[in-house]
Amino acid sequence: MRDERVRLGLSQEDLALAGGVNRNTQGSYERGARNPDTAYLMAVAGLGIDISFVLTGQKQISDLSGVEAQIIDQYRNIPEDDQKMIRRMLEAMAVMESRSHD
Known part of the structure; x- marks a missing residue:
């Protein structure tokens, strides 16, 4: 998650706001301490976050x-x-x- 956030030049606050969570929750997603739910993933996908990469850790050839x-x-x-x-x-x-x- 952090890699995608950095790739897009977003702050943790930006991503947390878009995903409807607080900054601490965003940090826990980036550390792998918690897993985001579907609603969060759908919301941040609108910012350009590569959800497939977030879930699998692998870039798709088409990307x-x-x-x-x-x-x-x-x-x-x-x-x-x-x-x-x-x-x-x-x-x-x-x-x-x-x-x-x-």
């Missing part, structure tokens, strides 16, 4: 930007060993990024 689609196309057209190297590099970068937020 890719042109650059992201190009990267995937290029990835699919390189040798398997190169694909493995790119996956290792991305995994290492993701670990480093998650540690920088702790």
Whole structure:
């Protein structure tokens, strides 16, 4: 939820207001301490929140930007060993990024 809020440049207060909850409840959704109900999800979807991503943690292929689609196309057209190297590099970068937020 936080990733989507940040992607859209919204504050916790903005999202809480749109979803009909208070800021503390919004924070608990973002921490994973509570799960939002359907009414909340439908309300925040109107702001552009990707509900599928919020629920699954995965972006849908149709949601890719042109650059992201190009990267995937290029990835699919390189040798398997190169694909493995790119996956290792991305995994290492993701670990480093998650540690920088702790």
